[in-house]
Amino acid sequence: AQSVAQPEDQVNVAEGNPLTVKCTYSVSGNPYLFWYVQYPNRGLQFLLKYITGDNLVKGSYGFEAEFNKSQTSFHLKKPSALVSDSALYFCAVRTEHASGGSYIPTFGRGTSLIVHP
Amino acid sequence: DGGITQSPKYLFRKEGQNVTLSCEQNLNHDAMYWYRQDPGQGLRLIYYSQIVNDFQKGDIAEGYSVSREKKESFPLTVTSAQKNPTAFYLCASGMAEKNSPLHFGNGTRLTVT
Numbered sequence: 001a002q003s004v005a006q007p008e009d010q011v012n013v014a015e016g017n018p019l020t021v022k023c024t025y026s027v028s029g030n031p032y033l034f035w036y037v038q039y040p041n042r043g044l045q046f047l048l049k050y051i052t053g054d055n056l057v058k059g060s061y062g063f064e065a066e067f068n069k070s071q072t073s074f075h076l077k078k079p080s081a082l083v084s085d086s087a088l089y090f091c092a093v094r095t096e097h098a099s100g101g102s103y104i105p106t107f108g109r110g111t112s113l114i115v116h117p
Numbered sequence: 118d119g120g121i122t123q124s125p126k127y128l129f130r131k132e133g134q135n136v137t138l139s140c141e142q143n144l145n146h147d148a149m150y151w152y153r154q155d156p157g158q159g160l161r162l163i164y165y166s167q168i169v170n171d172f173q174k175g176d177i178a179e180g181y182s183v184s185r186e187k188k189e190s191f192p193l194t195v196t197s198a199q200k201n202p203t204a205f206y207l208c209a210s211g212m213a214e215k216n217s218p219l220h221f222g223n224g225t226r227l228t229v230t
Contacts, residue, residue: 104162
């Protein structure tokens with residue numbers, strides 16, 4: 001089955017330090033990978049997506065993601081964390097749904113990022 | 118401003134009552150989706166629609182129903198058959214292309230007592 005996994009429920013980092021939120025995937029064929037951020041009681045906001053051929057993808061708010069085909073990973077990174085980055089982060093992969101034909105986004109369980117002042 | 122509007126933001130119902138959640142988009146997207154979010158479980162797909170007058174069951178469709186009579190609108194009805202309806206419901210829309218991201222509404226928090 002095609003899926004995406006976020007192995008950490010929570011990541012803690014001090015403000016100013018680099019952060020990494022991990023994501024691994026399992027798909028057949030080309031991966032269509034995305035990162036989203038969710039603030040409390042809000043919908044998800046798109047941060048960035050994997051672009052074929054680019055191992056380092058840059059997105060919104062200073063975030064970037066590193067694609068590693070051999071490790072089937074798409075980790076979210078930021079060189080210097082801000083307290084305002086504290087939120088819930090979701091990795092997603094767009095895969096062909098069991099009902100047939102359509103490429104439906106499937107989400108990981110989410111990782112809560114807490115940035116301490 | 119283009120976007121997705123979900124209403125109401127908070128909804129309270131008694132057990133045994135059906136309730137309909139509204140989702141409207143003005144982004145001219147063909148595809149619309151309903152997800153349910155529970156703590157620690159991520160987002161689970163309830164229903165999706167790729168075109169007007171057509172929709173498909175997602176992974177947890179039991180106890181839910183939808184309609185897609187207009188491109189802009191994709192309402193979700195939570196029926197009395199849904200065993201655990203209390204949750205945060207998210208509507209999203211997007212293009213059908215594989216590398217296109219979704220746009221989300223701000224959700225409806227449903228509490229059934």
